[in-house]
Amino acid sequence: MKRSLKTWLAATLLATSTLTGFGAAAADFTACEVTDTGGIDDNSFNQTAWKGVQDAQAKLGIKGRYLESQAETDYTANINSLIGQCDLIITVGFLLGDATKAAAEANPNQKFSIVDYAYDPVLPNVAGQVYATDQAAFLAGYLAAGMTKSGSLGVFGGINIPPVTIFMDGFHQGAEYYNKQKGTKVKVLGWDPAKREGLFTNNFDSLDDGRAFAQNLYDEGADIVLPVAGPVGLGSAALANELGVDKLKIIGVDADLYLTDPERKHVYLTSITKRMDATVMEVIDSAMKGTFKGGVVVGSLANGGVDLAPLHDMETLVPDELKKELATIRQQIVDGTIKVGN
Numbered sequence: 001m002k003r004s005l006k007t008w009l010a011a012t013l014l015a016t017s018t019l020t021g022f023g024a025a026a027a028d029f030t031a032c033e034v035t036d037t038g039g040i041d042d043n044s045f046n047q048t049a050w051k052g053v054q055d056a057q058a059k060l061g062i063k064g065r066y067l068e069s070q071a072e073t074d075y076t077a078n079i080n081s082l083i084g085q086c087d088l089i090i091t092v093g094f095l096l097g098d099a100t101k102a103a104a105e106a107n108p109n110q111k112f113s114i115v116d117y118a119y120d121p122v123l124p125n126v127a128g129q130v131y132a133t134d135q136a137a138f139l140a141g142y143l144a145a146g147m148t149k150s151g152s153l154g155v156f157g158g159i160n161i162p163p164v165t166i167f168m169d170g171f172h173q174g175a176e177y178y179n180k181q182k183g184t185k186v187k188v189l190g191w192d193p194a195k196r197e198g199l200f201t202n203n204f205d206s207l208d209d210g211r212a213f214a215q216n217l218y219d220e221g222a223d224i225v226l227p228v229a230g231p232v233g234l235g236s237a238a239l240a241n242e243l244g245v246d247k248l249k250i251i252g253v254d255a256d257l258y259l260t261d262p263e264r265k266h267v268y269l270t271s272i273t274k275r276m277d278a279t280v281m282e283v284i285d286s287a288m289k290g291t292f293k294g295g296v297v298v299g300s301l302a303n304g305g306v307d308l309a310p311l312h313d314m315e316t317l318v319p320d321e322l323k324k325e326l327a328t329i330r331q332q333i334v335d336g337t338i339k340v341g342n
Contacts, residue, residue, distance in 0.1 A: 031056060031284050032086035033066040034078045036093035036230075038204045040066055043260040044230035044253065045276060049092045049115050052280025059281075060288060075099040083107050088287045090115070090280060094163045100126065111292055113283045115276050116163040118296040127286075128296040129279040133163075133253075134170030135333050136272045136306040137226075138340045139326055140251050141174025143270065143308070144224045145186040146322045147249070154217030155190040156199035158229030164200075167228040167253060167272060169193050170340055177329075177338070189222050201232055210235025218248050224269060226251040233257075240267035249314075256309035271309040275299055302334045 031053050035046040046068075053064040065086070067078040075091075076099045082089050083103065088111045091100045097117040104112045104126045111125055118128030144153050155171055157164040168191040175188050191198035199217075201209040214225050214236035225240075225248065227233030233252065240248040241264045252261070252271030259265070279297050286292045299305015308326075311318055332338040 027061060027063075029060075029088075029284075029288050030063040030065065030086045031088045031090060031287075032064070032082045033090045033092060034075070034082070034096065035066060035068045036095060036204065037069055037071060038230050040068055042204075042231040043234060043255060043257060044204075045115065045274070046092050046230075047260070048255050048274065048276040049090065049280050052277035053090070053284070055277060055281050056284040060285065062284065062288070069096075076102070079103045083110055087111065088113060088284060088292075090283070092116075092276075094161045095159075111287050113280070115280070122294050122296075124294040126294050127283050127292065129276065129283065129299070130163075130296055131274045131276075131279075131299040131306050132166075132301070132340075133272060133274055133306050134166045134173070135301045135340050136274075136308055137167045137170030138174035138177070138333065138338075139308050139330060140226065140270060140272050141171040141176075141188070142178045142329060143174075143318070143322065143326060144171070144226070144251065145175040145178035145184070146182075146325075147269065147318065148186055148224055150221050150223040151185065152187045152189055152221035152223065154214070154220070154222030154225040155188060156201065156213045156217065156225075156227055156229065157191075158201055158204040158232055160196075160198075160200050164228050165191075165196070165198075166341075167226070168198060171226050171251075173340060187221075189217055189220055201229055204230040204232060206232055207235035207238065210237075211239045214239045214248070214250075218243070223247060224249045224251065226253070226272075228253050230254070234261060234264075237261060237264040237267050240264070252309070258309065258312045266313050268309075268312070269314050270311055273307050273309050275305050275307075279305065301330060 056062050057064045075096050091114045094116045100114045104123050113127040115129045172188045172193050210232040227236045237250050240250050249269040250267050254274050256271045258268045
């Protein structure tokens, strides 16, 4: 049975079963990634996870390779083609959960790690990597509520799955918290957390959809939009670039899009970062040292696994008082004074 992402995020680290064996020499160790759709250079989760492999290549001296999934039908074939060829197989994305589980159960001596997924019961040869992105998204929602001129924010997702909606939940909750603190009535268009209904492109690769969904939200009054759809959000950024940041700003997800989307860096108010590179690197290191454990690693504000990116060009536009409030709220989330999520 699959446990909900929220349940897993209640833990800080769970590791119940250890694969026995000795650590591998760096030169003989190969880490392989199987991407979700969107490509290895998606400026999002595939690319950020791959950066973790690249960092391990540079710092640990391992070998790395990847296979890109062009469609969901590629998942199983891509994973199976790497069995026995790689010391660690890293699959990227919630949608690869079933294919990864099937391969792991059929090949108990092969080590796996999956980004944005965790299993219950734990699979002894799979390390799940999940992230409390609602914590950082809460900060983004509060920031956006404090920066909107129209009084309306917009959000849309790629697919209605937990690793997407957790961003939307946190963003909505952060804007609502701003309203409670300030007595304002900032609206969040595109997501109803009670009904679990909202706007979804149903893909992670169409830039045209990113443009169209952002346009619709803009037409409804939103002047800050959060696309939670991987590279689809680049289409939203292109629209903001054309309209001008005085009319529409974008909040990025996964990576700091100011850095990974340099042509349109000026449109990003901030980004909600998910340090998949750090957790991937951590799992690779444990597999090399022979301390690999099945279970789950959780990235949070407290351990730096999630955060808000720097404001960069928006730094001078954000009032100092709002910055101080965000710093206080961040600490309150870390120490548990503010509860994010259910």
